[in-house]
Every structure is written in C-alpha cells, then in structure tokens.
Amino acid sequence: MAKNHSKNNSKEHTRDRIINSAKRLFAEQGYQKTTIVDISRQAGLSEAALYDYFQGKEDLLQMIPDLWVSELLRDLEEQLFGIKGAVNKMRKYLWWYMRRVEQSPLDAKIVYLFLKTNANFLNTEVYSNVKKLYSHLVDIFEEGRKSGEMKPDLDPLVARDIFVGTMDHIISRWLLKDMSYSLFDNLESIFELMVDAFKANNSQ
Template sequence: MAPMTLNWCQPAFHKARLIAMPIQCTVEIINGPMSNRIIRRQSIIQAAIEVFSKKDFQSASISEIAQRAGVADGTIYQYFKNKEDLFFSIPVEKTKEFRGQLDLHLEGISGALNKIRKFVWYFLYFFKTNPEYGRLLLLEMRVNKSFVKTETYDFLKQSVGQVMNILLEGQNEGVIRQDADIYVLRHLILGTLEHMVQRWLLKGEKYDLLEHHQEVSQVLIDGLKAIPPST
C-alpha cells in the first residue's frame, strides 16, 4: 500500500541569528490499521483536551469526548481504561510531543547558552499554540493535590531531563555557574516560564506570549552564567 505524505511548515531556529523562522517539513505516514489506531487515539486525546479544558474532571463525560472526537462511546474504552486514565494520559502524550519537537529544534545548535535561548522560545511557543492543554495542565492538574501521587506526575518529573542536560553541558563548557545546585537552576528556568504561561492564561491570552522571550532569555542567562574568577 502506498504511503501517505503530509507536509507542513514548522517553526525552526536559525543558529546564526537566534531567531525563529519557518522551514519545510515532511512526514510520511504508512496507511494501515496501526496508523488508523494512532490517528484515532490522537483525535480522542485532542477531544479530551478541549472538553476537560472547559469543564472540570467531574463534569466532563466520556460521551462528550466521544462526540467531539467523532467516535462511539465504546471506542474510547478500546484505548483508555476509564475517564481518569484518559485524563492523565493527556500530559503524557503532550509531553512526548514537546520533547520530540524540542529535540528537533535543538538539533544543530551549539553552545548551552544558545540552547537555553531556544528552550525558552520553544517552551513559550508550545503553550501559545496549545492554550487548552496549558489551562488543563497548569491551572487544573498542577494545583490538584492528588496529581503528585500519580504516575503521570512521575513521568513529567523525568521529562525535564532536557533542561538538566543543557545545564550540565553548560557547566562542562564553563559557561554555567557551578556554585549553585543544578536543581535550583532548573527550577529557576521552569518556574519562570510556567509563571509566564499561567499569567497569560489567567489574563485571557490577550497578549503575545512570545513578546518578551528574548528579554526573559537574557535575564535567565545572566542568572545562570558562571561568575568569572576575580583577578
């Protein structure tokens, strides 16, 4: 069976100028039962994001999600055990997407400080283009005390390894400070960016989330940079 090819433009990063610019990307999807299952599962996940972002967990129903996804109620249970399983599968799927795309954006970029600039831009870009997921993760799941006891929370904790790798690379290069705990440095980056996204969501997404990304990058880098030895 012949493959189906999809083309789309995806923001990339120009290494020399440190700016976002479009490049042409191509993905090849093989037709068949497996691809149909993947596509259907993704449509259910997206429908769940849209429903859960507008209603709390208790109010949202499987029937609403199925209707939005264009499938029968029973189809949902072919992919997820129950509503809770579907709910907590969302950040796992979106984090995999985030990590995969971030790896592509970081490819070819040299230097830890340049990678931090790219990470800041992509983090904000990701949530700017996924506001419903942002509301679900940052305004509902993260403030739920039971969330920290889930396997999903453990997965999200492990997924910040990309930030740690950049910081370790910077320490090896001698450009990231080593006089502070690396976990503190990680919290500095992620805490700042998550706060920016939360504020943007609470303000009704009325301004460009990426407007000050260069300033934010520079402030973070100024705090992360290694202090030169005194002469």
C-alpha cells in the same frame, strides 16, 4: 487489504475523535464540569462505546498529557542538536517550549491546570517524561558551568528551578488569562535576567 486499512484508520479515527472532544471540553469547561455524555456526544457515540476505547474519565484525562509530553520529548533533542554553547541552548529551549505551548494551548491547559490534582501524579508516565524534559536543562547548566560560560559554583538543580519555575509561572498566567496576549511579550528581558543570574561574572 484495502478494507483492513480503512478499518484501522476508522478505529484510530474514533479514538482520536474521542481524545479531541475530551481535550476541547476539558480545556473549555474544566475536568469536573465535563461529563462523559458531553464527550461521547461530541465524538458521535454513546457513552458506553467510549468505554471500549478508554477505561474511564481519569484515564482519558491522563491520555492527553501523555501524548503531548512524549511528543515534546521526542522533538526536544532534535531542536537542541547542533547548537553550541550553554546560553544558546538555554535560549533555544525557552523559545522552543513557549512556541510549543502556544501551538497546543489545549494540551498545555490540561497539563498546567488539571494534572497536578491527580493524587498519584508522581507515578504517572507524564511525570517521568516531564522529568526527562527537565534533565536536559540540568545538562545544559552543567555544561555551562564546566565550560566557564556560567558560574563555576552554579548548582544546576537550583538553576533549573529558577528557569522552570519562571517559565511555568508565565505560562500558567497566560492560560488563566485565556491566551489573550502573546507568550513572547517580555520574553527577551526575562531571558536576559536569568542569564545574568547564571553567567560567570567576568568583571570580578
């Protein structure tokens, strides 16, 4: 029993060690320049042993965003729960996501810089989860439109493009610049401008 427990732990531990080594190395040196030897050394194994845990280098790369994004998805609904009003939800979404990125810069770096290179990204688990993350945004804009908080003719998909595009752009630059400043700089004024774009024009 106790042995079984400790064994399972150690197995999980090894797997995690490999993932964390890969994460650090991919984020530091990029996917191409990181070798399987690098990763397995860092994790304290031989190269061959790594193949008992993962199918290969691509598989290992995929695993990192897989874990991160599905955890984000789990957290998101929790975070939006109980918040009233589309603008308030939109605000929470933005601040929440930026904080999550700031908390997991290595995961974010891999998602933003190395994932899209994968030819069949559209067929991955990650993409389907990212779409779910986005769909919450679409719901928020739809709610805003219906409640009269936002423009009556607001296209929720267009609003999402502006929102996500802006977020992603800010994050990409932050990652490229090696996270040398805070992601929250200017966030308030960015948010205000986007609200101006979406909100109902009461004065007309």
